Amino acid sequence: MTIEIIPGDPRHPDATALLKASHALMEELFPPEDNFFLDIDDLCVPEISFFVAHEGDRILGTAAIADKGDYGEVKSMFVSPDARGKGVGEALLAQIEATARAVGHDALKLETGNVLHAAHRLYQRAGFTLCGPFGDYPEAASSIFMEKAL
Numbered sequence: 001m002t003i004e005i006i007p008g009d010p011r012h013p014d015a016t017a018l019l020k021a022s023h024a025l026m027e028e029l030f031p032p033e034d035n036f037f038l039d040i041d042d043l044c045v046p047e048i049s050f051f052v053a054h055e056g057d058r059i060l061g062t063a064a065i066a067d068k069g070d071y072g073e074v075k076s077m078f079v080s081p082d083a084r085g086k087g088v089g090e091a092l093l094a095q096i097e098a099t100a101r102a103v104g105h106d107a108l109k110l111e112t113g114n115v116l117h118a119a120h121r122l123y124q125r126a127g128f129t130l131c132g133p134f135g136d137y138p139e140a141a142s143s144i145f146m147e148k149a150l
Contacts, residue, residue: 008052022078
């Protein structure tokens with residue numbers, strides 16, 4: 001089977017289950033003040049484009065891009081633990097980048113946790129580099145900020 005990336009609905013039960021698993025992991029790893037994930041309803045606004053990776057009828061991962069004007073922010077990147085290592089994260093990130101380019105963003109930015117080393121490697125392979133806090137993010141001990149010029 002082939003992994004396909006399509007626009008999705010965060011309220012779809014399978015997407016919601018993955019988002020809740022992601023939220024639970026973030027709550028386990030980081031203090032509440034350092035958790036910046038979007039609630040499911042917050043992903044259902046016009047400024048957010050939400051995507052799912054699926055293989056057949058199974059959703060393997062989620063990703064979103066928030067339109068911040070001149071840049072896009074990567075949000076809600078999560079791959080089911082049993083689908084990791086299959087290129088799902090790379091495919092989702094490629095869709096996010098294509099979406100950002102299509103709407104004319106100058107850059108992509110993101111915030112991720114300091115102990116999410118696999119995510120750091122994914123983003124670095126895709127050309128992201130470290131940067132400082134952006135937007136409304138505070139300086140947070142457990143946050144890593146990254147950007148990529150487009």
